[in-house]
Amino acid sequence: MTSTAAATAKVLADAGVERVFGLPGGEVLVLMDELRRAGVDFVLMRHEANAGIAAAVYGKLRRQPGVVLTTLGPGAANLMLPMSNACLDCEPLLAISAQIPDDFPASHTHQLLPLHETYRPIARYVEKITGANVLDVVPQALARCMERPFGVSYLTLSAREALKPAADGAARVVAATPPSTAGAREHAAALADALRSSKRPLVVIGLGIDAANAAAIRRWLTEWNLPVAVTPKVKGIVDETADSFVGVAGGMAADGVVCGAIAAADVVVGFGLDPVEIDKTWHADRPIHWVLESPNACGVVPAGAALVSHRALLDALVGERPPAAWTEPFREFQDARKRMLADRTTSPGTMWPGDIVEALASVMPRDTIVTTDVGSHKYLFGQYWPSREPETFWMSNGLSGMAYGLSAAIGARLARPDAPVLAAVGDGGFSMNAQELETAQRVGAPFVTVVLEDGSYSLIKISQAGKKLPPYRTEFGPIDTVKMAEACGVAGLRTSNPDELASAARQAVADRRSLVIAVPVNDADYPRLF
Numbered sequence: 001m002t003s004t005a006a007a008t009a010k011v012l013a014d015a016g017v018e019r020v021f022g023l024p025g026g027e028v029l030v031l032m033d034e035l036r037r038a039g040v041d042f043v044l045m046r047h048e049a050n051a052g053i054a055a056a057v058y059g060k061l062r063r064q065p066g067v068v069l070t071t072l073g074p075g076a077a078n079l080m081l082p083m084s085n086a087c088l089d090c091e092p093l094l095a096i097s098a099q100i101p102d103d104f105p106a107s108h109t110h111q112l113l114p115l116h117e118t119y120r121p122i123a124r125y126v127e128k129i130t131g132a133n134v135l136d137v138v139p140q141a142l143a144r145c146m147e148r149p150f151g152v153s154y155l156t157l158s159a160r161e162a163l164k165p166a167a168d169g170a171a172r173v174v175a176a177t178p179p180s181t182a183g184a185r186e187h188a189a190a191l192a193d194a195l196r197s198s199k200r201p202l203v204v205i206g207l208g209i210d211a212a213n214a215a216a217i218r219r220w221l222t223e224w225n226l227p228v229a230v231t232p233k234v235k236g237i238v239d240e241t242a243d244s245f246v247g248v249a250g251g252m253a254a255d256g257v258v259c260g261a262i263a264a265a266d267v268v269v270g271f272g273l274d275p276v277e278i279d280k281t282w283h284a285d286r287p288i289h290w291v292l293e294s295p296n297a298c299g300v301v302p303a304g305a306a307l308v309s310h311r312a313l314l315d316a317l318v319g320e321r322p323p324a325a326w327t328e329p330f331r332e333f334q335d336a337r338k339r340m341l342a343d344r345t346t347s348p349g350t351m352w353p354g355d356i357v358e359a360l361a362s363v364m365p366r367d368t369i370v371t372t373d374v375g376s377h378k379y380l381f382g383q384y385w386p387s388r389e390p391e392t393f394w395m396s397n398g399l400s401g402m403a404y405g406l407s408a409a410i411g412a413r414l415a416r417p418d419a420p421v422l423a424a425v426g427d428g429g430f431s432m433n434a435q436e437l438e439t440a441q442r443v444g445a446p447f448v449t450v451v452l453e454d455g456s457y458s459l460i461k462i463s464q465a466g467k468k469l470p471p472y473r474t475e476f477g478p479i480d481t482v483k484m485a486e487a488c489g490v491a492g493l494r495t496s497n498p499d500e501l502a503s504a505a506r507q508a509v510a511d512r513r514s515l516v517i518a519v520p521v522n523d524a525d526y527p528r529l530f
């Protein structure tokens with residue numbers, strides 16, 4: 001007899017899932033053990049929210065759903081953040097938790113939460129695993145996460161059901177539907193037409209592009225010499241050091257400049273553009289030539305947009321003569337964007353935030369995966385980190401939820417064991433989940449963390465000032481970042497010298513070990529960049 005837990009584990013293993021992230025309770029121990037027996041590693045983390053974030057990043061990089069496993073009640077409740085994040089940031093996540101068995105007495109309310117009802121609005125597939133349906137619902141849950149835009153499936157399995165016999169037979173095969181190629185030539189012709197009469201076109205690439213199309217879109221943009229902007233979550237889809245790169249759209253640093261460029265464009269091509277990443281409303285206020293191959297986050301399809309395969313469309317565009325010639329139509333905006341970073345101030349004992357980016361960018365290898373947390377530092381790195389390769393930049397931007405940076409770094413490092421990883425976080429976010437540094441050590445996922453220390457939730461403090469409110473409860477007392485790192489078994493140092501920062505990061509990457517570098521910054525410096 002195969003138990004339902006064993007059948008669940010086998011479906012996951014057969015689907016290529018090599019790791020499940022999580023934090024256990026008594027009710028999932030049988031499933032965990034079946035996963036072990038099926039050869040699926042359990043990455044034990046120190047908070048379910050962190051496990052879910054690490055799993056989603058790991059999954060997206062591995063082109064499969066990330067899987068997170070928690071106990072019932074409190075463990076399942078801790079999944080709200082990563083499930084919300086995966087939903088709005090379009091990361092493929094299968095969450096599995098235990099639940100109280102259906103046949104428990106009605107008076108048994110201990111740890112009983114309405115989990116399906118809670119998560120149904122953000123998960124596109126919610127089911128209870130039973131012995132009878134396990135070979136159907138687990139494959140379906142995996143497949144639904146991978147339907148674009150990627151998203152969340154949620155399954156529960158009670159400890160009692162886990163032990164019951166599973167139905168005999170083979171797991172259901174569910175194939176993902178590829179994007180439609182119908183009308184690709186007509187769409188390509190319509191796009192060429194729109195660009196033919198344009199003096200200042202701007203292609204804005206967003207979350208809806210598949211990284212597998214990076215080479216094709218680079219080729220088309222280069223052949224036609226088109227100016228391009230990206231949203232933060234697809235940083236690296238084009239080389240940001242190229243002359244045609246205008247900036248990062250979506251509320252990062254220098255957003256006034258980038259929004260100015262968008263307003264100055266006479267044709268905006270939204271190539272996979274998803275407004276879930278944009279904190280302003282220009283996407284609704286001005287016409288956009290949408291080029292989408294799947295709905296945007298939450299299934300939204302903008303009015304007037306038709307869905308067509310990007311690959312088929314690019315195949316039709318590549319090799320065609322550009323319909324017009326454009327010579328640096330956004331030069332003034334590109335220069336203004338760069339000037340803001342260079343326009344430094346000096347505050348004793350601190351580093352100009354721009355120098356942190358430049359020092360690290362000068363030493364980190366081209367394939368480095370950068371993760372950020374949420375706050376002023378995210379705006380800084382989101383705009384100014386010079387990404388060069390696809391899938392090398394990870395932030396929470398649809399949800400914009402703190403506590404992403406370190407967890408994402410663990411997921412990324414496990415998914416790409418050969419790529420250096422750099423996590424850039426604020427001291428507020430760092431104190432939310434610094435304990436995962438121990439996880440990183442234990443599971444063999446070393447990375448460099450730079451903590452921008454300003455003693456405040458600076459982005460919120462800046463927002464207070466913007467509303468003409470006095471600073472109130474947005475500053476906190478010091479926690480020694482270096483000692484926190486050391487307490488987790490990771491070396492740490494503090495510096496306000498860019499050269500020391502660069503050489504310490506370079507050495508840690510060469511030695512393939514974790515290092516936490518605390519860099520004092522003055523939170524009053526950030527508004528100069530915004």
Ligand SMILES: Cc1ncc(C[n+]2csc(CCOP(=O)(O)OP(=O)(O)O)c2C)c(N)n1
Binds near residue numbers: 375402426427430454
């Ligand atoms: C989970 C969560 N809680 C609160 C917020 C609101 N928030 C956005 S940025 C920010 C400040 C972050 O501070 P820190 O990590 O120190 O980064 P800094 O802004 O100083 O760079 C806060 C509280 C959020 N986005 N996510």
